[in-house]
Amino acid sequence: MCPPGYYETMRNSKDPKFLRLRMVQVAKEQGIRAAARQFLTTRKTVQKWLRRFQTGGYQQLDDVSRAPHHPHHSIPEEAKAKALSLKRRLPHFGAERIKREFNIPISAKSIRRIWKEEGLLKRRRKRNRSTMARWREVVGGRGCRPEVMSMDGIKRSHRSRSRVWSQGEAREVLQAWAASGLTMAEYARAHGLSEKRLWYWRKRLKGLGFEPERTLDAQAAPFAPVRVVPSHPEGRCCFEVVLSSGMTVRVPGGFEAVELKRLLEVVVSCGPCHRP
Numbered sequence: 001m002c003p004p005g006y007y008e009t010m011r012n013s014k015d016p017k018f019l020r021l022r023m024v025q026v027a028k029e030q031g032i033r034a035a036a037r038q039f040l041t042t043r044k045t046v047q048k049w050l051r052r053f054q055t056g057g058y059q060q061l062d063d064v065s066r067a068p069h070h071p072h073h074s075i076p077e078e079a080k081a082k083a084l085s086l087k088r089r090l091p092h093f094g095a096e097r098i099k100r101e102f103n104i105p106i107s108a109k110s111i112r113r114i115w116k117e118e119g120l121l122k123r124r125r126k127r128n129r130s131t132m133a134r135w136r137e138v139v140g141g142r143g144c145r146p147e148v149m150s151m152d153g154i155k156r157s158h159r160s161r162s163r164v165w166s167q168g169e170a171r172e173v174l175q176a177w178a179a180s181g182l183t184m185a186e187y188a189r190a191h192g193l194s195e196k197r198l199w200y201w202r203k204r205l206k207g208l209g210f211e212p213e214r215t216l217d218a219q220a221a222p223f224a225p226v227r228v229v230p231s232h233p234e235g236r237c238c239f240e241v242v243l244s245s246g247m248t249v250r251v252p253g254g255f256e257a258v259e260l261k262r263l264l265e266v267v268v269s270c271g272p273c274h275r276p
Helices: 006-012 016-030 032-038 044-059 077-089 097-101 106-117 131-140 166-180 184-191 195-207 257-270
Strands: 147-149 155-157 240-241 246-252
Touching: 006 016, 016 032, 016 044, 032 044, 077 097, 077 106, 097 106, 166 184, 166 195, 184 195, 246 257
Parallel strands: none
Antiparallel strands: 147 155, 240 246
16 A cells, blocks of 8 residues: 655645654755655655745745735725725615626626625525425425415415416406405405505506406495485474473464463363373
8 A cells, every 4th residue: 555645644734834844854864855755755845845944944834825916806905895885885785786886897796705705795594485395295296386265265376465466367356356346445355465456457457458347236336225204394393382281282383472372271271182
């Protein structure tokens, strides 16, 4: 079995600086060729680390970044600061919109990476799919969607409650409303719909030449029974005079006081009348 090479040993080592120090010490004591043979590497590698150790000591045995000192595609600090300030001032704007409206000279992907490094991007919430998964287990099939039973007994698909309606769905709902005989508000409240959405689609479809056909019962307004009672002419209303004997005299309005006095005297003198 062959022993591991130099680069594999350095990659798996927890302290590669110490191994390079040992290699430099062997090179000083036994020579560069013996050190290269012992550490399974080339003479150029031994010479490189020996030269660095002689220049800066033990601290120069660290790995040096291979990134260019002056990269051509680095993000300008001015553009980076502008992207950060705009995101803090307009948190609801996305990277594409900020790049388009404020002419930032970097890509939208770079803008998102800058925001992510500064902690300005919110973590997306994962959708809870447990309810839909349970429904698919009961119904079967991936494309099945639950149905909503309306109060008039008509099964309506899940899309009737979704955010966007098609014209066909809007026509169906408006036609059902026209046949129900209810007002728009009553129908929306009974079926769990938005009254504003119904009014919007009615106005929009009316512009396209569609008007829901209402039945005769739905068009007829409900009437309450009314009993007509003739009113008394103005100034001719009746009033009643109750005597101490229990008798009641009804006198029409406008009756003179002298005649009323004579009438009461006659009634009192006659006494109470008895019905057979």
